[in-house]
Amino acid sequence: MARKALIVACSKFDDDRLADLPELPALAAELAAVLGDSTIGRYEVTVALDPTALEFRRRISRLFKDVGPADTVLLYIGGHGMNTAPGGLRFAASDTRLSSPVVNFVPAELVEDLLDHTSCGNAVVVLDCDHAELFRSPRPLRPTFARLIVASEPVASRGMLADFTATLIEGLRTGIADLGLDGVITGEDLSRYLVDFTGQRPPAVMWAGPLGELHIADNPSSRRQKSDLPPLPGAAAEVRPDADVDWTSDSPARDDLLHREDLAALLADQLIEIQLKQPDSSFLVHLDGAWGTGKSTLLNFIRPNLEKNFLLVEFDAWRQARLAHPWWTLLTAARDEIAADLGWWRAKVLRVRESFNRVRRTGAQYVFALGVLALFAGGLAFWLWPAKGTAAGWNEAAKVVTAVLAATIPLWTGSLIASRYLLWNSARGAKLFEQSGTNPMTEVSAHFSWLLGRSKKPVVFLVDDLDRCGQEQVVDLLDTVQTLFRDSSRQAPFFVVAADGAWLRKSYETKYTTFDECVARPGKPLGYLFLDKLFQLTVPMPLVTSSLRKLYVDRLLQVADPADAQVAAEVDSLRERLTSDRGQEREILELLDESSSAAKAEVVGDAARALYQPGTRKRTEHALRKFAPLLGDNPRGMKLFVNTYSVFRAIRTLEGNTVGTDTLALWCIVRVRWPDLFDHLQANPPAVAGVLDPILVGDHFPERLQDVAASAEVREVMASPMGGPLFEDRIKQCCGDLGGD
Template identity: 25%
Template sequence: MTGTRRALLIGAGRYTDERLARLQAPTRDTAALAEILADPSIGDYTVDVLLDRPTTEVIPAVIDLLGTAGPDDLVVIYFSGHVLHDEQRGLFLTTVDSRADDLAATALSAERLTSLVRDSHSGQVIFVADCHTLGTTDLGTIIDLTAAGSFASRSGIFAMVSAEELQYSFTNSGIPQMIDSPGRSLFVQALIRTLRTGTADADGDGLITPVELHQAVVAEMSRLAPLTMPPAVVVTPEAFRALVAYAPSALAPVDDEADTEWVVRTRGYGDRPPEVDLLDRAAAVDTLVELVSPRGSGPDDLAGPTVIALDGAWGTGKTSLIELTERQVVALPRAVDQAERPKRLRAHAAYRALGGNKRPLWTQRMMPQAKENTRPPVVTARFEPWAHQTGEQVWAGLAKTLLDAVGERLLPTGDAATERYWFQRNIERVDRTRLRKALRKNAWSPLLTAAVLALVIPIAAQMARSMDRYVLVRWVEIAGSNIAVLLIVALLAAGAAHTAYRYLKPATALLPTDLFVGPLSNTLAGNPTDEDLRDPYHNARSGYLYLAQHDVFAVLRDVEAAGHHLVVFIDDLDRCAPSTTAEVFEAINLFVTRTFPVTRFVLCLDTTAVATHLDEVHSALQGKTLHGDDPTPGWSFLRKLIQLPITVPTVSHSAVGGVLGNLLGSVAPTDRRPLADNVEDLPHQHVATLSPATAARPSSPEVTKTVSFLEHDPRVRERMAERLRDQPAPSVRETKRLLTTWQYYLRVLIRRRGTAQLVEEARQLVVLAEIITRWPSAQRGLHRRVDGEHGLQVLAQGMADDWQWARALRQLDLHTHQQHKAVAGIRGLLLRYEGEQLAKLAAELV
């Protein structure tokens, strides 16, 4: 076959439906298989990966792959995830947003997939599925995905399907939940190993065919786990000689007695954020998603923190953390009512609006509305402030980021409703009289102008001539002068008709396009080339800054009225110039102080660097400590603005093995000579170091119920009251900060340990939350690792001895005069509240 070789790999490991277990295998297996298939010496495929993507992306990708393939092409479709059946026993391949109670609308049906395969013009199609199913689903039904009535009815097919059964667990509310078995898929391990080593090349011709691959996979699975059900297979005659892969002879199995040469899997790594969780931060990501995605309407002050800060040095994974969070937020199911679809705005309607007609051109129903009593939809935006310098540039960039994000989801460019929306907004700030005149001028037909100019002279000339008469038809006579008049009248009528027609054209054809595609602030901030645009506010003292704020304010009010919420992720604040950093915080402060609708911000920053920037900009405040134990005004400013400070942990000693496993593969067993391929050879050795609760992590309702129980426990409440009473400057804001931080780490702890009794840990977390929120400037030192131990553990070991304490402070760089009050307070808490146990808990969570 001389055509193209394309592969589409679909992995679904995370699900928004809490009844579907999260699967570890799809993420790892999809990445490993993509590497093999893309290797020119093995698969030589052009590979596309869809990992944890919604059904609205998966189905079009499958249609595009099969629909564009030609007779000489070979396509591979791989699926790893839950396969479920509905009440009619129809099979469905699930995606991240699939719902167990509505599979027909939220998943890819096997019937549709096989129909697409049958209708494809591709010469050969390979379908490989690694299915995970509920314990109540007959595994034989899953295997029937390859039955003769499905794929086998189409020539040129090789289908191989493996099924693994998952078990039920039940939540406290009685909702059935699936439990994932830890580790990687045995089927995919065997598949990858046979391709990587070339053992599937039974005849030694260097080419791997479907029959050879199936036989090799079955043999390998039997060797690794003898009782495992082998994969089902269908191979039509036309696919017998399909070239599935090349046999990498250089990596053929080696004799145990021969020298073994390891194969390098990488030539090095770039600094791009990884697309998968390498550090087992799923609990932190889940909690962040829960905090930034509201579940319903209610008082703004009770809906969670508005500003969350992820604090960490460069390279600690802040960007990857917010990307994982944003991906989950976007994938959350959102129920909206379809927006009304108006007609294009015509010139005559725009003319009436410019004349003061009060009838609205755009109404709220023209924007998608969130359904009542459902989880509000979320619009996400990503802002990179380091690319801006001045205050106006910061606001211009932030305004454009927010408006683009809203436009993509709610006000798409070119849509009739969008044109009406921006025209109605923009005419409030232009010279309407001038613009109305411009519309009349543009609508006036050239034919009408010519008719008017030509009317007077011919009439006068003809009237001066003799009244000769002409016969038009047998019974109609007309004077010659009247013929000239009729011609002019006809031209005049044609011009009037053409003018009327132009008034019926879309208004975009006759007015400046800036009125219909977005706010006028960008146009008016400079020197507009179109003289018809005039803004009464443009010469106001606030200038462009006012315009940008006004635009964002108006749009977000409409977004809020439609029931949507906005989450803004701001990265790399510590890379900005000091003035830019200050401008960004001033912009955020406008949102926080209720000038704007409620908008949530997630900031990625190094608080030490940012506090230094703020001190430099506000140098006049030096020497004036604005709050308690804060060493400088910059720290007090951060305290005021940030409601939830989260320290992003570095890679602990216990996690090093997991990171290496994710990047390089598993470690070879010690009881055998290492082979070049045994990175996939260990069915029971997991790539990542995971907490015991990872395989059956509590669902969100379970976590919420446990948190609610602990919040009302009298022992926990007593500890809270005790610590708040001891605060040097107690306030409502500081109380909220402490409780928000306590809740966050409690949720992380529950997701790591399960819902067992955690009262004592919850009491200790109150003290840990106080340390985090009360002394933010000391956090970098407190979370530093010394000989593998967390900073608080180092302090706890020396808390009872002055010399050991001083030595620990120097090791953590907390011995400066600025940190004197902070470390004294921390020492007091460690001595009073079982410091070693507290430090051990901090090492686990932070």
């Protein structure tokens, strides 16, 4: 019986037209203490103070994740609310701009939908904001499911916020909300208490299900035993030699023990942001790692972070490669997901409209066949129809109809079979279609664009297991994405491809081996050129440091550390500072350096999110401009450099690695300009001696890399005073090797 609580408190706002609420942080801290108290709420409490709109939505979605009928969740939202009719109630976040309420606000509909569709048995939502009364009443679900909404009444001044929330805290802390005097504060008790005790403006109360059985908290003044509640999450547990240890499988993980979910959330936030800014441009992300490094697990964590904003199309490349050409399998997968999202009736309408659209574009031969069939049937009927309308004539007419049907049914069956080929409703039909017409792929691209336009949300393809396909399948799929589907619609599709980069590069280099010498560049062979052209963002899989490995093993073995309480206190302090301080990257990294290894392993996700805050990102990007002279003549160089740096910084932070900004920036320049050299140095850091001293280049580099390693351009970057020289130890740190960590 899990008990989870989320407190979202927005007290500071970037928009001056939204008044700050200075009393809210202290109230949120008091409420968190009460809900997390072992004698009162016993909730696993999370506090989100002044979150951005993206973080606001992500936190709420995570609250309702992985809960079941026996679990209880409580959501408190305090701050500003807006009536954006016809959009209804929307909550303001720290980065809200009143000039753009659709993008920067958090819709109450998000919470309403989660309440309607979650499998959680008990849910409580407490709203202390303007226009909270606009929140929709919960829908009745199962008879045993309880839903309680308590919404503060609209006020002329937000000074009333302290009255309502303070009353809530007081009722739980003292136990006076236990109106039934039975030692338990139920949903019915709490709603009656807030209506009776909240000043002159009682809140609105909406509910569904048995409120009397909704266990919100215990009365701390009661002597009643609390054996029906689970132990506090994170509480010290006795370490027993015979403790049960759960078996684990080798399938992609669903529980995040290595901060993959934090990385997934950052990637999802970036994709959402890009889609809002450039809806007509595709964006391709490459999750790069060898087999067994967690690519599929990362995809699993990306899904729930994207499903609210995107329609997800899962595509198993290895399985689909055996069916037909990639354009047909991709299009079919997209159509199936779009139809499923539309519902049964609208899906049928979509199939009819799609058939007409295909006929209009590519079915001229099919239409001609149907016309010939109709003329044949009509001529046959005219020829056999009796001249007189007598009974005998009608008998003859019946015979005529029978004869016509007998003649047309085989033709109609044949036309249906032909349609599967002419309108590419089957794999064989797709192959036949490729061989017909002068430019069939133009029609495919146009039809894909039409199909995406029928989706209610932008589409993102999650492509997995591409590195199990042969070279022909790899190249065909990626070329199809690049030439046919990319930027094919006003609502362009996004692609997240999980595959070993070495496998993809080798596939291109093998297929186009004759062009390698004339196209490849020093330090950038043909395979790298193809992937750089395809993907706007490449994300290497994070490493597992020793502290993370210890935390991971301890959780798998369910081992409790006697120092857990001390570490938990340090973690709480660090999270509070990371949430409240929106400083520079250097300050956030210094905060991690000051923490213990155990606490650092717990808060690296919070640090990565702090680094992703818009203000911090802008200051970091400004600081990186000084490296522009080292980026060469590639017009896309600065953009690729910033994207690469942001990914490497997030990954190194999640590993607990606080390598300096300038040092990591130089390493990212090497990755952008000479990726082949980068891979060699990453695998063999001592080889840097051949760069810093060209006399030694032959001892450390294969022949294909000796010229580029000895070049003055490479040495200028590697030995730059801005973060360099990149000696062996610095390269190891940039690659995630913390030495004694």
